[in-house]
Amino acid sequence: MILVWLIAILLIGGTLCWLLAQWNKVFPKWIALCATVAGLVLMVWLCLQYKNSGDGAGSEWFINYRLSWIPAFGISFHLALDGLSLVLLLLTFFLGILSVLCSWNEIKEKHGFYFFNLLWTLAGICGVFVAMDLFLFYFFWEVMLVPMYFLISIWGDTNRRYASYKFFLFTQAGGLLMLLSILALYFIHAQQTGIYSFDYFDLLHTSPGASTAKWIMMGFLFAFMVKLPVVPFHSWLPDAHSEAPTAGSLILAGLLLKTGAYGIIRFVLTLFPQQAQAFGWWAMLLGAIGILYGAFLAFAQTDLKRLIAYTSVSHMGFVLLGIFAFNEIAMQGVIMQILTHGISTGALFVMAGMLKERLHTRDINQMGGLWTAMPFMGGAAMLFTMASLGLPMLGNFIAEFLILIGAFSASAALTVLATLGLIFSACYALRMMQKVFLGPATVTAPLKDMNVREWVMMSALTIGIIVLGLFPQPVIDMVKGVVGALVD
Amino acid sequence: MHQYLYLIPALPLLGFLILSLAGKHLHKRVIAWIGAGTIGAAALITILLGIEFLQSPPASGAYTQLLWNWFSAGQLSVAVSITADALTLVFIFVITFVGALIHIYSTAFMRRDRDYARFFASMNLFVCSMLVLVMADNLVLLYLGWEGVGLCSYLLIGFWYETPANCHAANKAFYITRIGDTAMAIGLFLLFKELGSLHIATIIEQAPKHFEAGDTHITLIALLLLAGGIGKSAQLPLQTWLPDAMAGPSPVSALIHAATMVTAGVYLIARMHTLFQLSPVSMTVVAVIGALTLFIAGCSAMVQTDIKRILAYSTISQIGYMFLALGVGAWSAAIFHFFTHAFFKALLFLAAGAVIEALHHEHNIFKMGGLKNSMRVVFLTFLAGAASLAALPLVTAGFFSKDPILWYAWGAANGNPFLWILAIAGAFITAFYSTRLMLVVFWGERKTPVGDHPGKWMTVPLVILGIGSVAAGFIEWPHNLVHFTLFSEQVQKVLPAVVLKQNLPSELIFQGIAALVTFAGLYTGYVLYYSNKGILEGWRQSAALLAIRNFLLGGWGFDDLYHALFVQPFLFITRINKKDVFDRLYNGIAQANININRLLSLTQNGSLRWYIAGVLLGILFIITMQLL
């Protein structure tokens, strides 16, 4: 029941934001903040419970809640939680609070509808992470898509219409293929057992013929690879990320991309283990290409948010590489990468948002020497730039190191290729740092360093990334059961 | 004392945290005390620890402290655990002791800088990372320190970030070392795949059982680790970043780019000596790289005019000697050279910094001159450093450390006359450019008026280092002269002793040759730059010699080569693909849809007759299909 409440808090909070905005423009952001904070508190409480309940060693489901929804079609309202979902939900609410905070002053119009969309997107993401009925999963998949579309197309930057269309079309194309696959699986399952059910645990034991299974898996995989995104399906991401408002970029980079990774881990690997294994080498190749290609493109960009967006492409390449390496180390690295990328790239986007608020531009050629005026922001930027290029002590290093060392035993050549990405990541990260914060000061307008709200956000992110870098073991333990079950 | 081992890296870290978080609000004096004090305290602990180590060595040969379990997944289990054996202690001592002196020097040197706190924060972070690097008991933690020192090097080279050239130098240093680091990372992956552990002691123990000597895998691993070392230690072919790195403040050059960080490669190879010993090929590669580097960098040092660039090339060259020693299996000789080099090269950089500051940031040695009397302390200490660099026999530390390397380059089992010839040529060159530097800067007439003289906070560290440059050699004598080998006795608890060839000529002959060559170098320098300057004028007329000079001045053209070979293609690819070809693909699909729409909307022309005709055609089509 608690999972229902988690989602309901966000949905109700969002609706309230919309309704109460007519009374007072300040209401929505406070409601949104309260809703996300309440969610985080619930999540932390759940985490503690989970820890006490026997360290999550087994692959048991911690919470399993099931309610009949449309019994005629075998659709149930089935939510379940294990270590993996728990970790991701924690990230969701953490970044959720930050996304509310970073839109505090940025949004100038339609406050109510904005926070409605923000909270509903978050609700959709939460739903995706806990839904155990494929129909419900698809439902939440769409719930997170549509409000996001509005966030980009209403509050975005100048080229927002194009970006939002592109985002919608890409994701929707993937989503529809996934729907087809879900239906195919549903009918094959019904044919084999006579029971019509969308339930994950029922469908888990479906065994379509080898070639059919391959095609069904491709449908799922395509949807998730578009979302992740994997080169060559990444083209929506830079546009969406750079045009979205700050909170939109934060949620896109920090959470929406992770649903793709989650989908692959949760559905593709478990529903089609053999097929996924057969596809493994190619997926790893795509991952390695993504790492390099994203880095190359990031280096060339002059738009700060676009640059950061391409680094996401690069980092998500590691995720794909790790998932399809099929071993425990790499898989742990993937989950770590999901968390740390959410934090580090989220922080960079927040930073880009702060700079945009002050300078009214995203063009890095118009920046330079900002360290002098804003040493704290410069320091934070340096930290997250270093996180992004995988400096040890920070969480991203643990993730990338685990992924690479795990992937190495699966395919040495591809891993070497991917490791070259470390060099190119240094190239783009340092170029960004240099263009924005170093060099001669070009901006003459007086700039204020971070204010209290921004300081709180950045220090939360900083502490997060450092703690993950130095004490990653709790997270690793939390998902150990899930990962162990996957790899077997 | 050993239960406080963790304090050695923790104190600098504490300093870093205080300075980076609260540095803006602290008085400069407080900053100086925190910055230098933490390092000084660490040095003190190190010295006490060293005494304890000498008096009552631990049973296992090392102090180990487990701080916490970092992460463990699958087979891979990594702990944040620090250890200190003899080898590590040598490094810790240099890092903290020389580091503390440099910090003390910096408190005065940087006194006018706006970003005083940032400087000390970065320096403290560097010391902490470097200590983690040498104290790590597993390769992942070592890698953490390895990257950490890279970061600090980047931050400090680009300390005066408002000048684009400095940032460029900082980026260059980071990129190039990153290439080495990446190779090293791959080496770690391979090592883990083969041995299933990254714990150094386990590797050392398991490797001989797991690999046969000369195995391809072990060679690959050794070469990949070597690549990491090459990048960090600025050896051929990744040496080009170090001369540019002189853009940083002089104390930075002294600490990072002379005494400590650049010798991390030496440490890595010495630490993983078992792996290298198993692979003769990689040993040879190490030796050849060292020999070539020492020669090439030495040649470049001869013609530089920027005082710090001379020292930079000299550093590359001296590290080349260490690599050469490692490559021929003279492990303790390499470490000993590191030890003495840290003193005299740090001294030279600090003294150069004092000179530069006194002469209003003048770097060109030919605009200096005549400082012998006006800057007495600096002159004397610089002389001690330069003499040590030139390896003046018997009175300088440089001689005691360099001489065995020359000897082993021929005499060790892996040694070889060609290596020896390069090394001896290097010795000649070293003596030559040391003389040139001394004569041009301190003798002759005064060209630039002396500004402010260094204060006592700057001169005291210089004097201490000067004493070190002379006296540090006395703890290890060549066996054939005096039997006092304190240093190698200790280090050989960790590192194997050198294996000599059979039927060698007497070591004394080699020492004699080395001493002669050194004096020859000194004399040549004296003739060319002091007694008979006309010869040099004559040479300047020759176009061919000028071309050679410019070639050497540019560091043998490596920069241009890399620029054309790697940088330009990379920039070209990124520039042409800025708009992302895949984007074009998808936009093409969108455009095709628009075109189809345009085509189809032609049929929707508003004419009712057309619509009916369309219906008719449709009917015809359907019925025709029915008929066929």
Added chain:
Amino acid sequence: MNLLFYISSFVAVAATILAITRFHPVHALLYLVVSFLAAAMIFLSLGTPFIAVLEVIVYAGAIIVLFIFVVMMLNLGKDTALQEKNWLRPKVWAGPCLLVLILLVEMIVLLLNAPDVTMHITVVDPRKVSLSLFGEYIIALELVGFLLMAGIVGAAHIGKQKKKILHRFLN
């Protein structure tokens, strides 16, 4: 009955051809009346007197009268005839005619493919029709009621004289 059918079929086709080829609207309408009356005869020959009566009353009566009203209201006379005369040249009608002829041929071929049956004419009286209409087709009948209602309302609304107001999309 056979003869009646053939003759009335001939008349219907001929009158229709004439109706569609006239230039003057009133002429065309008059031929159309003939065509409808001939069709009524065909219905009679098929044994459906009720339909024949309806054909005469509704088609030949009401609908044609509506047409004539409109022609009169708009005063469509010589001008329209001239316009049509200038328009209807072989270049204009040859193409459509060809297409339509192909359609005709295909339809006939399709018809002839099916086995032929001689018509046995028995009169299906209106009673049976109405029983069916108010029995199984009751819903369709209701819908037709809606349709007529909509037609009346729509015609009344559209036919109203009003100022030239375009829909907002057409502006």
Added chain:
Amino acid sequence: MPSFTVHTVLIVSAVLFVLGLIGVLTRKNVIFMLISVEIMLNAAGLAFVAAGAKWQQPDGQVMFLFILAMAAAEVSIGLALVLQIYHQHKTLDVENITALKDEAVDEMV
């Protein structure tokens, strides 16, 4: 004179239908087009009645009734439209009434 067959009746209705179609396709004046549409509807009704007669069932006639109602509705609406068209465009020439023409979409990319 031979008894007429189902084919004969259907061919007659096909011919009538086709003639109506020719009228719709070739004429320029809306009134003529409406007349032609009536011919086509009538022809369709004939086919229904013929089919009903063949099976001696009332359904064909029921259908004819529906067609009749539809034709009546269509004519009333159609003529009302003709009036409006005439008032607004001052012509009944279909070639001049092209408000449904599609405008090109604006560039998106």
